[in-house]
Amino acid sequence: MMRNYKSPAKINLFLKIVDKRSDGYHDIQSIFQLIDLHDEISINLRKDRQINLNSNKKKIIKDNLIFTAIKKFLEYTKLKRIGMDIFLNKNIPIGSGLGGGSSNAAIILLAMNKIYNSNLRASQLKTIANSIGSDVTFFLHGKNAWVEGTGNVITPIYLKPAWFILIHGKHKVSTSKIFSRYRINGHSKNFSYDDYLNNNTRNDLEDVVFELYPSIYQSYKNLSKYGKARMSGSGGTVFLPLSSYNEARKVISRLPKTDNPLIVKSLIT
Structure with missing residues (x-):
């Protein structure tokens, strides 16, 4: 079977x-x-x-x-x-x-x-x-x-339903490589849940990845025209959260086709 x-x-x-x-x-x-x-x-x-x-x-x-x-x-x-x-x-x-x-x-x-x-x-x-x-x-x-x-x-935790536009980079990004290049300035202050709710968070590895892979940075800039884009993990996918499928369709129609953007939805658990 x-x-x-x-x-x-x-x-x-x-x-x-x-x-x-x-x-x-x-x-x-x-x-x-x-x-x-x-x-x-x-x-x-x-x-x-x-x-x-x-x-x-x-x-x-x-x-x-x-x-x-x-x-x-x-x-x-x-x-x-x-x-x-x-x-x-x-x-x-x-x-x-x-x-x-x-x-x-x-x-x-x-x-x-x-x-x-x-x-x-x-x-x-x-x-x-x-x-x-x-x-x-x-x-x-x-x-x-x-x-x-x-x-x-x-x-x-509970997360509200959302839609995301994903753009996958054209590079296979090595997690160990990115972490080895990241430098912490002293002991970094923790985020709180309020920081997340107020959109005061970021991905600390973005600067390293964007410097190494300009094409990923360009995709990030393309998405950032329509909201607060983010990079996932150590790269190289960037994404934009949106509130509805129709909104995602409108944004995707304005993005360069060479980015091969993809719409996905959140899973409610």
């Missing part, structure tokens, strides 16, 4: 880099908003113990976080490997700041928990997720959230 899963993308409504930790990682503040752009994962069990991954994007198969998630799950549970054929239909652009790889890993953990009937508690799955990557825990929860720590401190 084929098992099918949706693996959603997120956008960062803001991103504050609070501090650099002694382990090299960064403490952050952010709001993660789930959107209706998603990858599709299909799993078919095999009679042997071989695990195969295929995808419409062949370049991402090697060293994929899906393999990491399966490995970490089996190490934690000490269960015998079940063979499976996995197909990843990739719709979320790679290196776009939308969390596609982390989302895939989280969905695989949830799938493994059901396939193996292991009945791991949420806290146990979170332990595995934290060992894979910073954003995996958020996607494991599957709810819009205020996010702190390295991305592992999740507080679900």
